[in-house]
Amino acid sequence: MAEKARIAILISGRGSNMGALIYAAKSDDCPYEIMLVASNDPDAAGLKLAKAENIPTFAEPHKGRSREEHDQIMHEAVVDAGADYIVLAGYMRILSDSFVRKWAERMLNIHPSLLPKYKGLNTYQRAIDAGDSHSGCSVHLVTPELDDGPVLAQTEVAILPDDTADSLAERILIAEHQLYPDSLSRYVTREADxxxxxxxxxxxxxxxxxxxxxxxxxxxxxxxxxxxxxxxxxxxxxxxxxxxxxxxxxxxxxxxxxxxxxxxxxxxxxxxxxxxxxxxxxxxxxxxxxxxxxxxxxxxxxxxxxxxxxxxxxxxxxxxx
CATH class of the missing domain: 3.90.1150.30 (Aspartate Aminotransferase, domain 1)
Structure with a gap:
């Protein structure tokens, strides 16, 4: 089997998508391995899960630091871990242009809408209010403009008549947990396609x-x-x-x-x-x-x-x- 791609995951909270990526990586035929889970919040619940799964972790609070300064610290942690790619999994930080440029075409994010619809926040309610028949999730490359990078893959999720933002979010999260590991696997093996x-x-x-x-x-x-x-x-x-x-x-x-x-x-x-x-x-x-x-x-x-x-x-x- 070819050498596995080395992944660093950035989180800010519970890291449910991080967990999906970690468990997918346990498969022998998974083309990537998790080298680091890093966070801007030392108390992020996802760090505890990563540690329990014997994955190296890193945390650096962003408060009191400029965006560029904090991004540089995170960049150095990822490089020191030997990662080839960065995967954002609920990382609630707007990244500096310089950080994005350093990881151009090597940083992925998942967003809870069918991009280019509903960039930013409150995506579930916005889809419901618009009367859409479907919402969903998108995996995309990260570019300096928020949620604007090339879309790699999407999964549609039907909006039910009695859906609330919370109930729709629960089903979209299920789709995310399936889409993200699969999209990452296909992306890191694209040079064999x-x-x-x-x-x-x-x-x-x-x-x-x-x-x-x-x-x-x-x-x-x-x-x-x-x-x-x-x-x-x-x-x-x-x-x-x-x-x-x-x-x-x-x-x-x-x-x-x-x-x-x-x-x-x-x-x-x-x-x-x-x-x-x-x-x-x-x-x-x-x-x-x-x-x-x-x-x-x-x-x-x-x-x-x-x-x-x-x-x-x-x-x-x-x-x-």
Whole structure:
């Protein structure tokens, strides 16, 4: 089994969602482990549960400290615990922009509404007052704007005719306890998902000038130039020509560079079956540790090899500015 993602959970109270995450992590096939439960309230009930489950805890009161100062203390505690991700589970603090930036795309939250509806507080009553047939919960990435990050998953919960805010909250909490561990598991293993990997490659490839996508032998490929005369500079490979792995095929300067790459890092590079004799190299994308800046650099380098000279010169001038 692949190395598990390391999670820090931030709480302010009883930590019921924290408990759901802790118990899910006890499964042998769970892709994450809990490294720390931290709170801005030393008396938070959830800390007692975490300690009973032998999970390291940390608490630092926020009173008397600036938001940035307290956030930095929490950040250092999470880093010291060796966590890769932060999961907010009833953490009743508005986070500073600097803290959010440090954990961009690595911090998740759960919110008791079907976002983008009803951001903020009093979500249950607001849904009832609006006459909605359903409310629910959403797991989203944390961004500087409150409850505004990309939604990863949602569960709808029917609103009954005699519901109060409290009765609706009880059922939504059940949904939260199921949705949060599942969403976290899928998020931390996303780099093993071929569709997610392809989406990242596609985004980087199409950022290059005069680039379009065209399938080749049933796999996505990217060309620079017109639809008629464009030349391929990259291919996505997932079981392409019988290969088992997921990778990106890009052009090298020739067989010498190809050989040097294979010798220098055989875990990252491999020889593609169909294109290898033409000097192409395959960069593995299924290690779970993909350096996407490195992939973007490879795409740009391969693009320059086949792009019209005039277009390359224009790109070089733009890069200087």
């Amino acid at each position: 071929p569709e997610w990997i392809l989406a990242q490659v596609r985004q980087h490839a199409l950022e290059l000038d005069e680039t379009h996508e065209r399938a080749s032998f049933g796999s996505p490929g990217w060309r620079v130039g017109s639809e008629k005369t464009g030349k391929y500079f990259a291919y996505f490979t997932h079981r392409l020509h019988g290969e088992a792995g997921i990778g990106l095929l890009v052009k090298t300067t020739g067989l010498d560079e190809q050989s040097a790459l294979l010798e220098a890092d055989p875990e990252l590079y491999y020889l593609p079956k169909f294109y290898g004799k033409s000097g192409w190299i395959a960069v593995r994308l299924d290690t779970g540790r993909t350096d996407w800046d490195h992939i973007a650099d490879w795409l740009a380098k391969s693009w320059r090899m086949v792009a019209p000279k005039k277009l390359v010169k224009l790109q070089q001038i733009a890069d200087e500015f």
